Amino acid sequence: MNKIYEFYSNRNNGSFPNYNEKFKKFGVSPKNPIIFILDNELSSKDKPLKKLISQVELDKTKLASFKNDNFINITSNLYLTTHQLVKGLKECEIEDLFDKGTLNVKLNNKSFEKDSKKFNDKIHYGKTIFADYVSKNYKNIDFNEFRPLLDNLNKIITNYPPN
DSSP states (O other), rough: OOOHHHTOSOOOOTSSHHHHHHHHTOOOOOHHHHHHHHOOOOOOTSSHHHHHHHHTTHHHHHHHHHHHSSSEEEEEEEEEEEEOOOOTOOBBBBGGOOHHHTOOOOOOTEOOOOOTOOTTTTTTOOHHHHHHHHHHGGGGOOGGGGGHHHHHHHHHHHHSSOO
């Protein structure tokens, strides 16, 4: 994502062309938004969301808006969104939006573990297997906690391009 952003900015010391400026020069506007969807991990400096926010250098007003709304227009057709914090967590991953029943599903006598530091392949399955389970069983899974994220995606798409 950081590399993609560099194609939209002049902060790359000329390593990447600013395609946003080139298209503007020719009077061409992007037809669709590009949306980065990242886990809501804004407190940890080594996490992708925090790194991108730092690279973009949002001013205090835009950062406050992002923290409140969980999405922001970075520039042109480039948007950033994340999901809401849940379960009293100060940071969370998208898997935290699933209900306990889904997170506690045993597959081949293994339980789901999203934390790579705690992961033991003898007793756990990881995110790839979990995602596969979700895609095959979506009709029986509660996605209510995903509504705010989906609403934000809808707002971005339906309000693009901005007037």
